[in-house]
Amino acid sequence: MAEVTHLPSNCSVPEIIEVVERDGTVIVEDMVSPSWLAEFNSSVQTSIDDYAPYDYGDPESIEFLGRQTVRLNGLISKSNNYIELMTDERLLGVMDHFLAPNCGQYRLNSSEIIEIHGGETAQDLHVDDVIWPVHHWAPDRLLQFNVLLAATDFSATNGATQVVPGSHRWNDPERVAKPEEIAHAIMTAGSAILVSGKTLHGGGANTSGERRRAVCTSYVLGWLRSQENHFLHTSLEQARDWPERVRQLMGYDLYSHYDDDLAAGPLGYYEYRSPAVLFEGTPSSFDPD
Ligand SMILES: O=C(O)CCC(=O)C(=O)O
Ligand SMILES: [Fe+2]
Numbered sequence: 001m002a003e004v005t006h007l008p009s010n011c012s013v014p015e016i017i018e019v020v021e022r023d024g025t026v027i028v029e030d031m032v033s034p035s036w037l038a039e040f041n042s043s044v045q046t047s048i049d050d051y052a053p054y055d056y057g058d059p060e061s062i063e064f065l066g067r068q069t070v071r072l073n074g075l076i077s078k079s080n081n082y083i084e085l086m087t088d089e090r091l092l093g094v095m096d097h098f099l100a101p102n103c104g105q106y107r108l109n110s111s112e113i114i115e116i117h118g119g120e121t122a123q124d125l126h127v128d129d130v131i132w133p134v135h136h137w138a139p140d141r142l143l144q145f146n147v148l149l150a151a152t153d154f155s156a157t158n159g160a161t162q163v164v165p166g167s168h169r170w171n172d173p174e175r176v177a178k179p180e181e182i183a184h185a186i187m188t189a190g191s192a193i194l195v196s197g198k199t200l201h202g203g204g205a206n207t208s209g210e211r212r213r214a215v216c217t218s219y220v221l222g223w224l225r226s227q228e229n230h231f232l233h234t235s236l237e238q239a240r241d242w243p244e245r246v247r248q249l250m251g252y253d254l255y256s257h258y259d260d261d262l263a264a265g266p267l268g269y270y271e272y273r274s275p276a277v278l279f280e281g282t283p284s285s286f287d288p289d
Pocket of ligand 2: 201
């Protein structure tokens with residue numbers, strides 16, 4: 001049976017990059033502190049308790065998104081400390097390596113709680129990049145990168161993410177993973193699995209009945225439309241209180257990147273200017289150094 005490489009809590013960005021280059025995935029142990037996780041879990045508990053299942057429409061979507069799975073977005077509005085996770089220096093260092101070369105500026109794609117309950121069946125293995133057609137036009141260009149933080153322990157019976165190490169290098173999109181190529185992301189609460197947009201993965205089956213909660217943070221090339229519509233989950237008033245880097249990741253600024261290898265933009269302007277004009281004079285606590 002395949003396994004995901006685990007790196008210790010204090011691992012460096014180059015160590016993470018090395019494993020992800022090789023396997024398309026890695027687990028970083030204890031990525032967040034127990035106190036951060038306890039605060040996050042308690043902030044989002046009411047939203048989870050209030051969750052009413054959606055009708056996702058077609059049977060394929062229902063099957064994919066899960067019948068016994070709670071899915072919530074807009075985490076920046078649901079927990080005050082989510083900002084710390086989405087701007088984690090190591091994570092952004094990894095995104096600088098994998099996404100910045102294809103866009104200059106990457107953005108938050110989605111922030112999602114995926115809580116798998118008892119009776120849920122395993123999700124089909126898939127690659128997340130497939131939602132943008134450019135994935136088929138330029139299959140070797142990474143579009144998106146996902147970080148699934150375990151907010152509860154992940155076990156083989158409660159729905160731990162399944163992942164196929166090395167599949168990010170497969171050339172045949174029709175290739176089916178053999179059972180022995182599939183690993184379970186078994187990890188303790190506070191650890192995280194990083195999954196590139198080209199790596200086969202999917203939620204696992206929950207046969208134990210013990211709830212499995214993941215906090216998923218994905219980043220996307222800045223010139224692609226994000227899956228989550230951040231502007232409907234937040235407001236200008238909220239954005240004024242965020243550090244500038246957070247506003248940028250959320251898309252409250254102009255995307256423009258011009259150099260010899262890659263020219264893209266301007267995108268997302270406001271009255272032909274950067275939305276940053278709306279925040280002029282707003283103090284920002286973000287200090288890139
Ligand atoms: O919940 C998981 O472990 C993975 C979910 C997933 O890959 C997805 O919904 O795209
Ligand atoms: Fe996925």
